[in-house]
Amino acid sequence: MVKRKILVADEELARKLAQIAEEKGQTLFGLLNDILEQAVRAHNMGLALKFILDEYDRLRALKEAGFVHVVKGLWLDVVDKAYSLGDKRSLLEKWRETGHWYGRYFIVKCPENAIGGFRDFICSLMWGASEFVMEVDNGEVQVRCISTDFPESYTKLLSAFFEGAFEVLGYRCMEEDVSKGLLRMLFKKQ
Amino acid sequence: MPKGVARGRKLIAVPSELISELNELANRDGVPFYSYTTEALEHVVKAGRMGRKLREILDFYEVMEVRKVSGHVIVPQETLNWLIKKLYSKEKENLQEVWRHAGRWFGRLLNAKFGSGAFDFFIKILKLSGWELGEVVLEQNANVVSLRLTSFTLSEENTFLLMCYLEGVMESLGVKIENKEHMRGVIKVEFKKNA
Numbered sequence: 001m002v003k004r005k006i007l008v009a010d011e012e013l014a015r016k017l018a019q020i021a022e023e024k025g026q027t028l029f030g031l032l033n034d035i036l037e038q039a040v041r042a043h044n045m046g047l048a049l050k051f052i053l054d055e056y057d058r059l060r061a062l063k064e065a066g067f068v069h070v071v072k073g074l075w076l077d078v079v080d081k082a083y084s085l086g087d088k089r090s091l092l093e094k095w096r097e098t099g100h101w102y103g104r105y106f107i108v109k110c111p112e113n114a115i116g117g118f119r120d121f122i123c124s125l126m127w128g129a130s131e132f133v134m135e136v137d138n139g140e141v142q143v144r145c146i147s148t149d150f151p152e153s154y155t156k157l158l159s160a161f162f163e164g165a166f167e168v169l170g171y172r173c174m175e176e177d178v179s180k181g182l183l184r185m186l187f188k189k190q
Numbered sequence: 191m192p193k194g195v196a197r198g199r200k201l202i203a204v205p206s207e208l209i210s211e212l213n214e215l216a217n218r219d220g221v222p223f224y225s226y227t228t229e230a231l232e233h234v235v236k237a238g239r240m241g242r243k244l245r246e247i248l249d250f251y252e253v254m255e256v257r258k259v260s261g262h263v264i265v266p267q268e269t270l271n272w273l274i275k276k277l278y279s280k281e282k283e284n285l286q287e288v289w290r291h292a293g294r295w296f297g298r299l300l301n302a303k304f305g306s307g308a309f310d311f312f313i314k315i316l317k318l319s320g321w322e323l324g325e326v327v328l329e330q331n332a333n334v335v336s337l338r339l340t341s342f343t344l345s346e347e348n349t350f351l352l353m354c355y356l357e358g359v360m361e362s363l364g365v366k367i368e369n370k371e372h373m374r375g376v377i378k379v380e381f382k383k384n385a
Contacts (some may be wrong), residue, residue: 003206008224013231014200020238029203031234036208038244039230043215045252049233049244052251056240059254068267069257071292075265078273078288081281098269128263 007032058124065105065121072128076154083153095157099164107168115141115169139189141171145182152180159183253318256311260299271345278347289351293358301362309363313337334368339377346374353377 009017021031042049083091103118110117119134119141126132129147143162150158159178162185166173171187178185216226237244277285300308316326316339327338337356344352353372360367360381369380 004203005206005209007202007204007209007227009200009202009231010228011200013228013235014202016235016238017202017231020235023238024243032202032204033208035230035234035244036204036212036227038248039227040208040211040215041248043219045248049230052248053233053236055251055254056242056247059250060240062264066267067264068270069262070265070270071296072261072263073295074288074292075263075270078270078277078285081284082273082277085277085280087276094269094272098266102266125264127258128261 004029061121062125065102067125072149076149076151079157080151080153083151083157088153091153091157092160095160096164099161099166100168102161103165103168115171118165118169141166141187143183143185143187145184148181150181155179155181155183159185162187249314250318253315256300256303256315260296267343271348274347274351275345285351286354289354290358293355293360294362295358296355297359297362300359309365312359312363333382335365335381337377337379337381341375344375349374349377353379 021028106114106118131146133144135142166187175186216223304311323341325340329336366382371378
């Protein structure tokens with residue numbers, strides 16, 4: 001028999017937990033045991049449960065938006081190979097089209113603040129870059145990306161993606177500086 | 191209502207050992223024990239609303255972290271498929287080698303990070319990567335391991351490249367291939383697991 005202690009919990013919270021336990025076919029004791037074990041586990045990972053749940057939400061949203069994980073080197077290699085094989089125009093067009101699609105996606109998904117939704121989404125995606133900043137301010141958007149391992153091909157394709165997305169979101173590119181691993185773009189609202 | 195319990199609060203029995211550990215953690219964070227446990231319980235209710243168990247969410251997070259530190263990026267699936275389709279006819283063998291090489295590298299990383307638990311963690315990654323794969327079944331008979339992956343969305347090219355990647359990972363994990371089969375969206379591989 002496991003030694004038990006009594007925990008004081010908010011009544012409404014206790015009611016919801018009892019409901020979850022019932023839905024999952026668990027006893028309340030079993031459910032609580034599991035929950036508290038996970039709280040200790042999260043703490044030992046040096047993280048708050050809230051952070052982990054928010055991350056889970058974010059990744060679920062990425063999945064819904066049609067994203068997958070791929071090894072970075074492999075992805076850059078495939079992109080660079082396709083680009084260097086001489087099909088640059090169709091690749092640039094494909095990236096611009098993809099940008100269009102995601103621009104429209106955020107107009108539908110966050111009609112009150114499509115640009116904000118797109119910014120949060122892109123910032124959460126760019127973990128492969130050493131530095132990525134997207135600042136939205138007073139009808140202007142500044143995009144800055146630095147990553148020494150991005151080949152020129154991929155940096156150019158990224159800029160085509162942003163052009164496509166911002167075009168749909170009602171912005172026009174006013175300044176652009178793109179070279180291997182470095183991207184800086186300035187968009188203004190039309 | 192038991193004596194000493196404020197209105198709107200309830201008493202719940204939990205394992206004594208966990209309470210001591212949580213108490214210690216709450217003290218370390220300088221948070222009152224009641225607030226600490228209430229927050230944890232609130233997150234479970236949130237996870238429940240997502241239709242998930244907290245344990246699954248933590249497992250998923252752990253896998254995503256390994257992917258992140260091992261150099262994975264998140265890319266649009268449609269664009270990746272388009273690129274592979276475009277390149278596959280001209281660069282088939284090259285692509286297979288690139289995928290196999292990436293697999294070998296990832297296998298070595300798992301070995302370095304998880305030691306003897308690397309194989310099990312890799313299976314966990316496959317199972318929790320439900321994004322790309324519909325089903326991951328692992329069966330073990332004596333020292334022969336049979337792994338079956340199925341997906342309704344994988345193209346023929348992607349299926350074959352995934353198999354190359356798997357071969358690369360397994361090779362680094364010290365797993366010897368006995369038999370392999372594949373067709374669009376289905377991979378079945380039998381390995382001999384080294385002691």
